[in-house]
Amino acid sequence: MESIEGTSVLLRDAVSLVNGFPLLSGVDVELHSSSLTVLVGANGAGKTSLLRLLAGLIGLSSGEGSVLGMDLATIDRRQLRRRVGWLGHEGSFYDDLTVAENLTFAAKALDRPVDELTTVLDRVDLIGRRDTVAKQLSAGQRRRLGLAWLLLRRPELWLLDEPYASLDDEGRTFFDALLGEVLERGATVVVSAHDPLRSAQLRPRTVLMAGGRIVGET
Amino acid sequence: MIRVALLVAGKDLRVERRSRVLLWQVVPFGVMALLLCGLALGSARAGHSSAAPGLFYLVVILVAILMINRSHAIEATPGTRASVATLGLDPAGVFLGKAAALAVELWLTAVVLLAGAVLVLHTSLHGTLVAVPSILVTLGAIAGAGTLYGALTSGGNAAATLLPVLSLPAFAPLLIAGERSFYSALHGGALLEWWVISLVALAVYLALGILLYGVLEES
Numbered sequence: 001m002e003s004i005e006g007t008s009v010l011l012r013d014a015v016s017l018v019n020g021f022p023l024l025s026g027v028d029v030e031l032h033s034s035s036l037t038v039l040v041g042a043n044g045a046g047k048t049s050l051l052r053l054l055a056g057l058i059g060l061s062s063g064e065g066s067v068l069g070m071d072l073a074t075i076d077r078r079q080l081r082r083r084v085g086w087l088g089h090e091g092s093f094y095d096d097l098t099v100a101e102n103l104t105f106a107a108k109a110l111d112r113p114v115d116e117l118t119t120v121l122d123r124v125d126l127i128g129r130r131d132t133v134a135k136q137l138s139a140g141q142r143r144r145l146g147l148a149w150l151l152l153r154r155p156e157l158w159l160l161d162e163p164y165a166s167l168d169d170e171g172r173t174f175f176d177a178l179l180g181e182v183l184e185r186g187a188t189v190v191v192s193a194h195d196p197l198r199s200a201q202l203r204p205r206t207v208l209m210a211g212g213r214i215v216g217e218t
Numbered sequence: 219m220i221r222v223a224l225l226v227a228g229k230d231l232r233v234e235r236r237s238r239v240l241l242w243q244v245v246p247f248g249v250m251a252l253l254l255c256g257l258a259l260g261s262a263r264a265g266h267s268s269a270a271p272g273l274f275y276l277v278v279i280l281v282a283i284l285m286i287n288r289s290h291a292i293e294a295t296p297g298t299r300a301s302v303a304t305l306g307l308d309p310a311g312v313f314l315g316k317a318a319a320l321a322v323e324l325w326l327t328a329v330v331l332l333a334g335a336v337l338v339l340h341t342s343l344h345g346t347l348v349a350v351p352s353i354l355v356t357l358g359a360i361a362g363a364g365t366l367y368g369a370l371t372s373g374g375n376a377a378a379t380l381l382p383v384l385s386l387p388a389f390a391p392l393l394i395a396g397e398r399s400f401y402s403a404l405h406g407g408a409l410l411e412w413w414v415i416s417l418v419a420l421a422v423y424l425a426l427g428i429l430l431y432g433v434l435e436e437s
Contacts, residue, residue, distance in 0.1 A: 055300065057300055081306045082304070088300055092301035094229065094233060094298065096292075
C-alpha cells in the first residue's frame with residue numbers, strides 16, 4: 001500500500017483475526033502526522049486491538065494498511081515496533097526494577113544515551129523517585145514512569161491504551177500538558193479511552209468504535 | 219546480539235535478586251525435595267545408594283521448571299509484554315540473555331543442592347567436585363532447552379502446567395547424560411563421553427534457540 005505524505009496511519013477495510021476471532025472487522029481510518037486521535041468505545045469495541053495493530057503487535061489479516069509509511073501487509077513487524085511507543089494502563093515496565101533501572105534498560109536497548117535519564121525524570125517529576133522500585137509507585141507515578149520510558153524513546157507514533165484510567169485531575173492535567181508538547185514536536189498520538197477527552201486545548205479528533213470497526217467520529 | 223544478551227541477562231538477574239524468589243522459594247523447594255529423596259531411600263540405604271546422581275538431576279529439573287516459568291513471568295503482564303516488544307530487541311539476543319540468566323540461577327541453586335547431596339545422599343566430596351564441569355554444561359543445556367520451551371508456552375492460559383508436559387521429554391536425554399557423567403565421576407566410568415554428549419546438547423539447544431526464539435515469540 002502506498003503511503004500518503006503527511007499521513008501517519010492509513011487503514012482500508014483492515015481486518016485482524018487472532019485464533020480465527022475477528023478483533024478488528026473492517027477498519028477505515030486515516031490519521032495525520034502531529035495529530036491527536038482518541039478512540040472511544042465500550043469494552044470489546046476494538047480500541048486496544050486497533051492500537052495493537054498500529055504497534056505491529058498483531059497482524060493485518062486482510063484489507064490494506066500503512067503505518068509510518070510501512071505497509072502492514074509486507075513489513076517485518078519488528079521494524080515498525082521500534083518506531084512506535086506503547087503505554088498500557090496496567091503498567092509497561094518491570095515492577096521489580098527501580099525507576100532508573102527501568103529507564104536505563106530501555107535506553108540501552110535502543111542505543112540511546114543514558115545521560116538523558118535525569119532530564120526525562122525531571123520532566124515527569126520523578127527525579128526524587130529514581131531509586132524507588134516500580135511496584136512501590138502510586139498509579140499516577142506509574143503512569144509518569146511509562147511516559148518517561150516513551151520520552152526517552154522519542155517514538156514517532158505514541159499509542160496510549162487508556163492512559164487516563166485511575167488518574168486524578170492533577171494527573172490528567174499533567175498528562176494533557178505533556179501530550180501537547182509531544183504533538184508540538186511532530187509525533188502522532190492515538191489514545192484509547194472510555195469517554196471523550198475533556199481537554200479543550202488539545203482539540204483531539206474523537207473516533208467512536210464498536211464491534212471492531214469505526215462507527216462514527218466528531 | 220551479544221549486547222542484547224548481556225542487557226537481558228543483567229535485567230533478569232537484577233529482577234531475581236530484588237524479588238528474592240530464587241532465594242526464598244526455589245532453593246528451599248529444591249532442598250526440601252532433596253531431603254525427601256533421602257527420606258524416601260531411608261537412612262540405611264541413602265549412604266550407599268547409587269541413585270544419588272539421578273535424584274540430584276531429578277530435583278534440578280523440578281527446580282528448573284519453576285525457574286523457567288518465573289523467567290517468562292517477568293514479562294507476563296500484557297502492558298510490559300507490549301512495551302518491551304516495541305523496543306524491537308533482537309530475539310536471538312533475548313534468547314541468549316534469558317538462557318544465560320537461567321543458567322546462572324541454576325548453577326547457584328546447584329551449589330546448594332550439591333552440598334545437600336553430599337550431606338543427605340552421602341555422595342563423595344571428591345567425586346562431586348570432579349563432576350562439576352559436566353554439571354555446569356548439563357545445566358547450561360537445561361537452561362537453553364528450558365528457555366526455548368518457556369517461550370513456546372508463555373502467554374498461554376495454562377503455561378504453568380503445559381511447560382512440564384512439553385519440556386520433560388526434552389529434558390530426559392539431558393537427565394540421562396548428566397546422571398551418567400555424575401555417576402562416572404563418583405564411581406568411575408565414561409565421564410568424558412557423557413560430558414561431550416551434554417556439550418553437544420548445549421550447542422544444539424543454543425543454536426535452535428537463536429534460530430527459533432523469534433518465531434516462537436511471534437506465535
